[in-house]
Amino acid sequence: MHGEEGPGPQLDGLFLRRFLRLQAVLFPGWLSPSALMFLTLLGVALLEQLVIYQVGVIPSQYYEVLGNKDFSAFKKLTAVALTLIVVNSTLKSFDQFICNMMYVSWRKSLTEYLHSCYFQGQVYYNLHVLREDIDNPDQRISQDVERFCRQLSSMASKLIISPFTLAYYTYQCFHSTGWLGPVSIFGYFVIGTIVNKVLMSPIVSKLVQQEKLEGDFRFKHMQIRVNAEPAAFYRAGRVEHMRTDRRLQSLLQTQKELIGKELWLYIGVNTFDYLGSILSYVVIAIPIFSGVYGDLSPTELSALVSKNAFVSIYLISCFSQLIDLSSTVTDVAGYTHRIGELQETLLSLGRKKNDNYSEAKASWDLDGHSGEDTAFLLERVTLSVPSSGKLLIKDLSLRISKGNSVMIVGNTGTGKTSLLRVLGGLWESTQGSIKMLTCFGPRGVVFLPQRPFFTDGSLREQVIYPLKEIYPVSGSADDERIVRFLELAGLADLLVRAGGLDEQVDWNWYDILSPGEMQRLSFARLFYLQPKYAVLDEATSALTEDVEHELYRVCLQLGMTLISVGHRASLEKFHSWILKLHGEGRWELTRCEKMKRLPAAEGC
Numbered sequence: 001m002h003g004e005e006g007p008g009p010q011l012d013g014l015f016l017r018r019f020l021r022l023q024a025v026l027f028p029g030w031l032s033p034s035a036l037m038f039l040t041l042l043g044v045a046l047l048e049q050l051v052i053y054q055v056g057v058i059p060s061q062y063y064e065v066l067g068n069k070d071f072s073a074f075k076k077l078t079a080v081a082l083t084l085i086v087v088n089s090t091l092k093s094f095d096q097f098i099c100n101m102m103y104v105s106w107r108k109s110l111t112e113y114l115h116s117c118y119f120q121g122q123v124y125y126n127l128h129v130l131r132e133d134i135d136n137p138d139q140r141i142s143q144d145v146e147r148f149c150r151q152l153s154s155m156a157s158k159l160i161i162s163p164f165t166l167a168y169y170t171y172q173c174f175h176s177t178g179w180l181g182p183v184s185i186f187g188y189f190v191i192g193t194i195v196n197k198v199l200m201s202p203i204v205s206k207l208v209q210q211e212k213l214e215g216d217f218r219f220k221h222m223q224i225r226v227n228a229e230p231a232a233f234y235r236a237g238r239v240e241h242m243r244t245d246r247r248l249q250s251l252l253q254t255q256k257e258l259i260g261k262e263l264w265l266y267i268g269v270n271t272f273d274y275l276g277s278i279l280s281y282v283v284i285a286i287p288i289f290s291g292v293y294g295d296l297s298p299t300e301l302s303a304l305v306s307k308n309a310f311v312s313i314y315l316i317s318c319f320s321q322l323i324d325l326s327s328t329v330t331d332v333a334g335y336t337h338r339i340g341e342l343q344e345t346l347l348s349l350g351r352k353k354n355d356n357y358s359e360a361k362a363s364w365d366l367d368g369h370s371g372e373d374t375a376f377l378l379e380r381v382t383l384s385v386p387s388s389g390k391l392l393i394k395d396l397s398l399r400i401s402k403g404n405s406v407m408i409v410g411n412t413g414t415g416k417t418s419l420l421r422v423l424g425g426l427w428e429s430t431q432g433s434i435k436m437l438t439c440f441g442p443r444g445v446v447f448l449p450q451r452p453f454f455t456d457g458s459l460r461e462q463v464i465y466p467l468k469e470i471y472p473v474s475g476s477a478d479d480e481r482i483v484r485f486l487e488l489a490g491l492a493d494l495l496v497r498a499g500g501l502d503e504q505v506d507w508n509w510y511d512i513l514s515p516g517e518m519q520r521l522s523f524a525r526l527f528y529l530q531p532k533y534a535v536l537d538e539a540t541s542a543l544t545e546d547v548e549h550e551l552y553r554v555c556l557q558l559g560m561t562l563i564s565v566g567h568r569a570s571l572e573k574f575h576s577w578i579l580k581l582h583g584e585g586r587w588e589l590t591r592c593e594k595m596k597r598l599p600a601a602e603g604c
């Protein structure tokens with residue numbers, strides 16, 4: 001949640017570049033669905049213009065037919081008029097339909113594109129945890145993209161047809177008024193556009209600011225939703241009410257300012273519209289008063305005026321329609337900036353390479369990567385906090401290999417979890433190299449983070465996470481394994497509560513499990529995945545020593561080598577090495593003599 005810096009987003013070159021970059025996503029090729037829809041829309045809009053012209057001349061034909069009292073011509077004309085009206089309304093509806101379909105197709109392309117950048121590697125982690133210079137990425141992907149596509153599709157048919165109508169009526173205008181008509185109308189449009197641009201730019205930056213505040217307001221509600229229980233224990237209703245209202249106030253204040261700025265734009269647009277209606281008479285007045293038509297009779301003159309006025313008015317109305325799009329253009333520009341900014345950040349994070357870190361082929365293949373006896377190799381690693389540069393560990397060299405479990409201990413804030421982040425490739429080390437020689441996943445390395453993570457879905461999906469399918473045997477044998485591991489983790493009752501492994505529960509796992517149960521469920525997951533190396537970050541902090549003992553015992557029985565962070569001395573017996581962090585870069589590695597001899601894995 002950071003404030004905007006600099007003069008703020010404008011209708012400038014940067015907007016144009018961002019807009020074109022987004023267009024490349026919306027129209028990936030000539031044969032893409034969006035491009036085909038766009039071409040169909042062009043065809044429909046052109047047909048519509050032809051039909052509109054035909055419908056427009058019907059009244060004058062009625063005058064003629066009725067004046068001549070020609071009944072058969074009247075019937076024919078009525079039939080033609082009805083047909084044209086049906087065709088016209090069908091075309092208009094299709095126009096609307098294609099615009100709506102294009103909106104869906106654009107939204108799909110743009111959101112999927114942003115998702116592919118967002119979920120690539122660790123981009124989402126870096127964006128949320130390490131780089132906070134972009135506000136509310138979630139809102140940009142969901143709401144801003146939606147509005148951008150909707151507004152763009154609402155302008156599409158008017159924009160697409162305008163070059164054709166402008167060219168046609170410019171020609172007509174030139175034909176009847178000479179160069180004076182088109183030149184003065186174009187001049188008028190240029191002035192109108194410049195004035196409008198001046199009025200639009202502050203609206204764009206206000207709109208971007210308003211969207212940010214909208215996101216902050218929603219974030220506040222999400223915070224309360226996620227933390228409802230602790231908030232209730234603190235009796236935080238009053239203070240949170242005040243804070244949420246404060247965010248609402250600043251959002252509404254910005255909205256009011258936006259509406260105030262829009263007023264000037266509306267005044268500009270409306271003045272342009274109405275001035276345009278008399279411009280055609282000014283165009284015709286100039287030759288009249290300069291004596292060009294001096295030899296025409298008043299009747300001839302009025303016929304000329306009416307004809308010239310018609311084409312000029314039509315040309316002006318084509319321009320007015322474009323100017324009327326101003327407020328939609330400001331919306332599109334605002335969203336373009338927000339989405340473009342996100343796209344730039346995602347791409348730059350995606351390109352970022354962690355040169356000090358190398359990793360065995362990261363995969364959740366069922367076959368896994370076996371045969372590696374070393375999980376991590378650290379050479380003279382120096383580690384600092386990325387944002388503040390605070391030194392945590394200096395010159396650490398370490399090999400973590402099969403059978404050599406390591407326990408990382410130390411005071412709060414000395415960098416225990418940070419070391420795991422470096423092992424997992426989430427943080428970069430400032431110096432040295434880290435090699436992860438075994439892949440992630442079953443038969444490789446699995447991390448149990450400090451805060452357990454659960455996804456939506458059935459109990460089975462929690463246990464096999466992050467695998468998408470069951471492993472390594474399917475059907476009832478796998479069910480038996482899952483049930484067995486749930487029992488080993490002390491969660492036999494959860495199976496009953498969840499109504500079986502595959503019952504689609506509608507609850508949030510974080511709401512219905514106690515912290516201890518969450519840790520137990522994380523261990524059931526670990527037993528199921530059976531990695532060679534398990535990295536456990538205070539994974540038993542909410543459990544009793546006895547339960548902790550039992551869970552660690554099962555891990556060792558399953559043949560896992562452990563890298564644990566923990567505070568309890570009772571954990572030491574499950575490890576062969578103790579790495580003690582003293583802070584400010586100092587550390588100490590000692591052999592642990594208490595390592596327990598456990599029977600080899602049997603039947604697990």
Ligand SMILES: Nc1ncnc2c1ncn2[C@@H]1O[C@H](COP(=O)(O)OP(=O)(O)OP(=O)(O)O)[C@@H](O)[C@H]1O
Nearest residue numbers: 129130385387388411412413414415416417418419
């Ligand atoms: N995302 C972050 N941005 C900035 N600083 C961070 C971030 N995460 C952790 N830190 C800081 O890095 C330091 C080390 O944090 P770390 O989480 O590694 O501590 P720890 O030794 O695991 O502590 P604990 O025993 O409380 O879990 C702390 O001073 C912490 O405030």
